[in-house]
Amino acid sequence: MSPFILHDHFHEVNLFIFFIIFVVGVSFGSFLHSLSIRILNNKSLLHGRSQCDECHKELFWWHLIPILSYFYLKGRCYFCQKPINIQLPISELLLGVLFILYFIQFDTENFIFYSIFSSLLLICFITDWSSMQLHFPVMFLMMVIGILFNILLNINSISFGLKFSVIGILAGWLLIFSINQIYFFLRKTNGFGEGDKWLLASIGSFFGLEQMIHIFIYASITSALWGLFILTIKMATIKTKLPFGSFLCFVSFFMPLITVYT
Numbered sequence: 737m738s739p740f741i742l743h744d745h746f747h748e749v750n751l752f753i754f755f756i757i758f759v760v761g762v763s764f765g766s767f768l769h770s771l772s773i774r775i776l777n778n779k780s781l782l783h784g785r786s787q788c789d790e791c792h793k794e795l796f797w798w799h800l801i802p803i804l805s806y807f808y809l810k811g812r813c814y815f816c817q818k819p820i821n822i823q824l825p826i827s828e829l830l831l832g833v834l835f836i837l838y839f840i841q842f843d844t845e846n847f848i849f850y851s852i853f854s855s856l857l858l859i860c861f862i863t864d865w866s867s868m869q870l871h872f873p874v875m876f877l878m879m880v881i882g883i884l885f886n887i888l889l890n891i892n893s894i895s896f897g898l899k900f901s902v903i904g905i906l907a908g909w910l911l912i913f914s915i916n917q918i919y920f921f922l923r924k925t926n927g928f929g930e931g932d933k934w935l936l937a938s939i940g941s942f943f944g945l946e947q948m949i950h951i952f953i954y955a956s957i958t959s960a961l962w963g964l965f966i967l968t969i970k971m972a973t974i975k976t977k978l979p980f981g982s983f984l985c986f987v988s989f990f991m992p993l994i995t996v997y998t
């Protein structure tokens with residue numbers, strides 16, 4: 737298939753459906769961002785209305801409209817004028833765009849699974865980037881989704897299925913564990929965070945061994961480039977720790993779209 741033709745049914749899908757998918761994506765992004773902040777602050781996940789992180793005033797309904805409210809409020813809280821976390825509109829836009837790209841690329845079942853998995857990845861992306869924290873229950877859920885995905889959608893395939901998923905989990909976990917052991921032996925400190933091995937394991941459960949290794953390599957390259965960049969602009973020193981988990985998530989968002997063309 738020519739890389740310039742995105743999908744055979746592309747021209748049959750009308751713009752209205754794209755708009756709905758985008759709105760669903762940005763709304764999920766908005767919800768998952770506030771969920772991640774609540775996870776980080778150990779707050780109740782479902783109760784309580786959305787409030788400003790700084791002045792804790794309850795937000796009006798129109799402050800919660802994804803992307804538009806951020807620009808209308810010029811990136812500041814309506815009440816206290818403190819800057820709104822830039823991660824919020826980025827998360828919204830990212831998920832909106834990803835949902836559309838997955839929708840163009842995949843059939844309905846694959847689209848649903850990739851969207852759910854990326855939504856969970858977004859939580860890890862945000863918590864690791866903001867506080868170097870990865871939460872096990874989120875990653876456990878990702879492993880379950882990964883296993884279900886490979887069992888349900890590849891029912892007639894010998895090379896996928898449960899074995900494919902389990903090998904991905906074990907290999908992801910072992911890869912980071914072994915590198916960390918060597919690193920610790922040489923430098924007497926951990927090279928990776930405790931959560932990274934569970935994150936790579938859950939990525940392995942969804943993508944399988946081969947793609948998981950590709951994701952690991954690309955994430956290592958992008959995090960090294962990012963490290964060089966923030967060193968150059970003097971935002972960091974050589975000792976600054978990078979949220980490697982966020983880079984794993986970032987590469988995983990786009991991996992399904994890259995591999996189709998290679």
Ligand SMILES: [Zn+2]
Pocket residue numbers: 788789790791792793813814815816817818
């Ligand atoms: Zn405020």
